[in-house]
Amino acid sequence: MNRLVALAVVATSLLAAGTASAYCRTAVCGEEVGKVCDPPQPTDCGTPIFWSTTCVGFSVQRDASAEVSLDDARALTAQAFGAWSQAACDGGTPSVTAEDLGPVSCDQQEFDPEARNANLIVFRDESWPYGRGALALTTVTYSLDSGEIRDADIELNSDNAAFTIGDSGVNVDLLSILTHETGHFLGLAHTPVADATMQTDYPPKSTTLRTLEADDVDAICAVYPPDRVGTCDSEPVNGLGDECGEAADGSGDSCDCRTAGGSAGSPAWLCVFGLAFAYRRRRSLLTK
Numbered sequence: 017m018n019r020l021v022a023l024a025v026v027a028t029s030l031l032a033a034g035t036a037s038a039y040c041r042t043a044v045c046g047e048e049v050g051k052v053c054d055p056p057q058p059t060d061c062g063t064p065i066f067w068s069t070t071c072v073g074f075s076v077q078r079d080a081s082a083e084v085s086l087d088d089a090r091a092l093t094a095q096a097f098g099a100w101s102q103a104a105c106d107g108g109t110p111s112v113t114a115e116d117l118g119p120v121s122c123d124q125q126e127f128d129p130e131a132r133n134a135n136l137i138v139f140r141d142e143s144w145p146y147g148r149g150a151l152a153l154t155t156v157t158y159s160l161d162s163g164e165i166r167d168a169d170i171e172l173n174s175d176n177a178a179f180t181i182g183d184s185g186v187n188v189d190l191l192s193i194l195t196h197e198t199g200h201f202l203g204l205a206h207t208p209v210a211d212a213t214m215q216t217d218y219p220p221k222s223t224t225l226r227t228l229e230a231d232d233v234d235a236i237c238a239v240y241p242p243d244r245v246g247t248c249d250s251e252p253v254n255g256l257g258d259e260c261g262e263a264a265d266g267s268g269d270s271c272d273c274r275t276a277g278g279s280a281g282s283p284a285w286l287c288v289f290g291l292a293f294a295y296r297r298r299r300s301l302l303t304k
């Protein structure tokens with residue numbers, strides 16, 4: 017394998033509430049993960065990441081969770097993406113929509129430029145490898161050259177967090193978490209603006225992040241303006257795979273895969289990173 021993949025897990029940190037600056041996009045900063053904000057911040061670095069297509073596909077892992085059914089997980093994921101794709105921009109709605117491509121068997125966070133793929137939504141009921149404080153982690157794979165996103169996977173920490181659905185008895189509101197994580201999936205970074213969906217931490221037992229604030233709307237409209245030109249192709253790279261690492265069909269497709277994995281002769285064509293989402297006050301509120 018020639019591809020070099022850099023992995024950086026970006027831990028969340030607490031920022032002062034009410035900081036008077038606005039949304040940020042995740043960016044390719046050399047081989048590091050950067051941010052580019054509007055208005056610009058001294059720490060800005062790199063080329064923002066984005067989906068070039070106007071449609072993106074997602075697949076919920078078919079086992080879902082002991083606490084959340086597959087049907088509920090699919091419906092809530094669609095609703096979370098819908099919050100972004102139905103935002104009110106000047107001149108229409110954002111030029112990106114998400115399609116449920118159906119459940120898959122693969123339960124691994126991965127991207128393989130030589131195989132079929134899935135943009136996965138997966139619960140971790142039994143083993144969470146990223147630290148107990150993180151409620152979820154979205155990992156995005158993108159081109160180091162262009163910032164174009166190739167794959168995104170959302171992992172949910174159902175091992176340590178008791179996710180709830182609906183409006184009563186809220187503990188960790190799954191729809192709030194999914195709305196935040198789908199923001200990362202679409203290329204957004206954390207914002208210092210308090211109460212925005214893309215704020216750094218989840219306010220315990222709240223449902224407020226289900227709905228976008230002005231800062232979130234500004235962000236998604238800037239990345240995917242209504243008049244953006246693009247094709248609607250929701251297929252993952254090399255097509256949707258049900259099993260992990262499922263081979264792409266035929267020699268023609270293999271050829272395409274190699275092209276996709278090694279274009280421009282750059283050994284660092286792809287970068288993978290994860291963004292964790294934590295409780296506002298970490299350890300005291302964890303429930304098992």
Ligand SMILES: [Zn+2]
Pocket residue numbers: 196200206216291292293
């Ligand atoms: Zn986050």
